Amino acid sequence: MPNPSNAPMIRARSLTKRFGERVAVSGIDFDVNPGEFFGFLGPNGAGKTTTMRMIAGVSPRTSGELEILGGDPDREGARIRAEIGVVHQQETLDQELTVRENLLVFGRFFGMDRKVIATRADELLELFQLTDRAKDQVEPLSGGMKRRLSIARALIASPTILMLDEPTTGLDPQARHLLWDALQRLKRGGTTIVLTTHYMDEAEQLCDRLVVMDQAKIVAVGSPRQLITEHASREVLELRFPGGTDSLPTTALEGIGDRYERLAERVIIGCENGEAAHARALASGLTPESWLVRRSSLEDVFLRLTGRSLDE
Amino acid sequence: MIAAFAPRAISVFERNVRVYRSQWLMIATGFFEPLFFLLGIGFGVGGVIGTIPYAGNDVPYAAFVAPALLASSAMNGAIFDSTFNVFFKLKYAKVYDAILSTPVSVGDLALGELLWSNLRGVIYALAFLLVMLAFGLVHSPLALLTPFAVIFIGAAFGAAGFAITTHLRSWKDFDFLFIILTPLFLFSATFYPVEIYPGILRWVVELSPLTRGTHLIRSLCFGDLNALMLVDLAYLALIGVIGYRHAVRRLGHLLLK
Numbered sequence: 001m002p003n004p005s006n007a008p009m010i011r012a013r014s015l016t017k018r019f020g021e022r023v024a025v026s027g028i029d030f031d032v033n034p035g036e037f038f039g040f041l042g043p044n045g046a047g048k049t050t051t052m053r054m055i056a057g058v059s060p061r062t063s064g065e066l067e068i069l070g071g072d073p074d075r076e077g078a079r080i081r082a083e084i085g086v087v088h089q090q091e092t093l094d095q096e097l098t099v100r101e102n103l104l105v106f107g108r109f110f111g112m113d114r115k116v117i118a119t120r121a122d123e124l125l126e127l128f129q130l131t132d133r134a135k136d137q138v139e140p141l142s143g144g145m146k147r148r149l150s151i152a153r154a155l156i157a158s159p160t161i162l163m164l165d166e167p168t169t170g171l172d173p174q175a176r177h178l179l180w181d182a183l184q185r186l187k188r189g190g191t192t193i194v195l196t197t198h199y200m201d202e203a204e205q206l207c208d209r210l211v212v213m214d215q216a217k218i219v220a221v222g223s224p225r226q227l228i229t230e231h232a233s234r235e236v237l238e239l240r241f242p243g244g245t246d247s248l249p250t251t252a253l254e255g256i257g258d259r260y261e262r263l264a265e266r267v268i269i270g271c272e273n274g275e276a277a278h279a280r281a282l283a284s285g286l287t288p289e290s291w292l293v294r295r296s297s298l299e300d301v302f303l304r305l306t307g308r309s310l311d312e
Numbered sequence: 313m314i315a316a317f318a319p320r321a322i323s324v325f326e327r328n329v330r331v332y333r334s335q336w337l338m339i340a341t342g343f344f345e346p347l348f349f350l351l352g353i354g355f356g357v358g359g360v361i362g363t364i365p366y367a368g369n370d371v372p373y374a375a376f377v378a379p380a381l382l383a384s385s386a387m388n389g390a391i392f393d394s395t396f397n398v399f400f401k402l403k404y405a406k407v408y409d410a411i412l413s414t415p416v417s418v419g420d421l422a423l424g425e426l427l428w429s430n431l432r433g434v435i436y437a438l439a440f441l442l443v444m445l446a447f448g449l450v451h452s453p454l455a456l457l458t459p460f461a462v463i464f465i466g467a468a469f470g471a472a473g474f475a476i477t478t479h480l481r482s483w484k485d486f487d488f489l490f491i492i493l494t495p496l497f498l499f500s501a502t503f504y505p506v507e508i509y510p511g512i513l514r515w516v517v518e519l520s521p522l523t524r525g526t527h528l529i530r531s532l533c534f535g536d537l538n539a540l541m542l543v544d545l546a547y548l549a550l551i552g553v554i555g556y557r558h559a560v561r562r563l564g565h566l567l568l569k
Binding site for chain 2: 019056058059060077078079081082084086088090091092093094095096097101104105106108109110111153157
């Protein structure tokens with residue numbers, strides 16, 4: 001297969017998807033490189049899942065170019081799907097099978113030899129700490145275990161690319177960290193990983209590079225650090241006004257830092273030095289109920305680029 | 313044979329085998345319904361009316377009804393799986409979403425499901441054939457060919473059921489299915505000869521796929537080979553092909569948006 005090691009695993013140009021009148025993905029460009037941990041960050045409805053479905057070969061594009069492992073997913077779907085492991089946002093484990101059987105049956109869909117599948121299944125169960133639940137039904141498993149099993153299942157055929165759609169949504173913090181560790185291990189093993197998330201911390205922790213999506217378009221691309229340096233200032237001062245921020249005088253806010261965003265009960269101020277900015281805020285007569293200084297995050301990048309916070 | 317042409321369809325078939333290995337009782341229950349009809353109608357009502365004219369002879373009523381029940385048990389086996397189970401996997405369990413993320417195509421998927429539903433029909437038919445042998449209701453060695461003949465019945469009803477299921481929106485819509493299936497079972501020359509129907513009504517009944525299936529099985533069980541059996545086979549196969557192609561198109565429409 002013509003895929004020299006420096007060619008991108010996934011290459012999209014003017015990639016567009018319409019559902020009737022609605023434009024779900026509007027002319028986006030991106031490359032995913034071999035071995036990269038690549039993220040799509042954005043709020044619900046930004047077009048992340050639709051993009052993932054097009055890459056996974058289960059949603060034909062409306063227009064534009066899309067190349068996966070050197071092929072067109074609309075024409076070479078089966079060949080490309082054989083190289084991709086998919087973890088859906090919604091649980092799609094087979095409830096009528098046991099934990100181990102979920103892996104065995106899935107391996108057969110990839111046309112693998114039964115003996116090879118059995119060995120691989122046991123390895124994966126071990127890797128994802130599910131060995132002692134191998135004979136159990138899927139339903140009583142915890143959310144974190146189900147998600148780990150979904151990932152194990154996606155890895156049964158040792159895919160070149162692993163795709164995860166919102167992998168930690170609905171998980172408790174401990175389960176999230178377990179999953180993050182597992183994904184980091186996979187990346188070190190050379191798997192190219194593509195994930196979508198609306199969690200800033202997840203994108204920052206995991207992604208080598210990411211694109212920020214909003215309303216069907218890509219609004220920024222880069223490493224988390226690059227994006228923060230480029231689109232946010234070094235530190236952020238947050239001032240809390242439980243009574244609302246509408247009545248705060250613009251003149252007082254303008255002088256505090258490099259820029260500010262007025263949210264319902266908070267003012268977010270981008271600045272070089274948060275402590276100094278706080279002093280300026282008090283000097284200009286503002287009386288916040290509380291305040292904090294932190295380093296800029298992707299959350300601030302998103303806010304800066306779209307004028308909205310991610311959870312709105 | 314199919315394994316060589318469509319290995320991925322076989323993997324879908326295997327999934328169902330694995331599921332039902334632990335649920336074989338679910339399959340066994342489907343065998344009893346035609347048995348009860350044989351006892352209640354075949355022998356019960358048959359005890360009152362004695363014999364019935366068939367192909368120029370008077371035959372015991374139970375022997376007349378039994379082949380029709382064999383045909384309808386194949387229909388039930390195939391249609392149960394391709395409707396209820398398919399709907400569950402399609403709409404609720406999201407099993408098909410997972411399967412289609414692998415190299416398996418919608419065509420492989422539908423074929424694998426239909427192979428399984430067909431096997432279920434064949435199992436019921438085989439079990440019922442054993443019952444007929446035990447009760448001495450088989451009048452020709454050609455009856456041994458019925459398990460092959462029911463593959464056509466299973467193909468027609470499995471594919472038609474699958475195709476219809478892709479249009480159902482909720483479990484409530486299954487009421488429509490029963491509105492079709494119950495009269496199909498009762499009126500498809502199951503309990504009396506099709507010649508009883510007057511005029512145009514007879515030709516409507518002749519077009520029922522179960523009438524064709526029953527004619528096929530009844531002919532074999534009485535060793536009455538006739539040209540119309542070829543029409544039966546062709547008609548059932550045609551329904552199978554049309555149903556399969558429609559089901560594949562609908563699956564693509566629903567799952568590969």
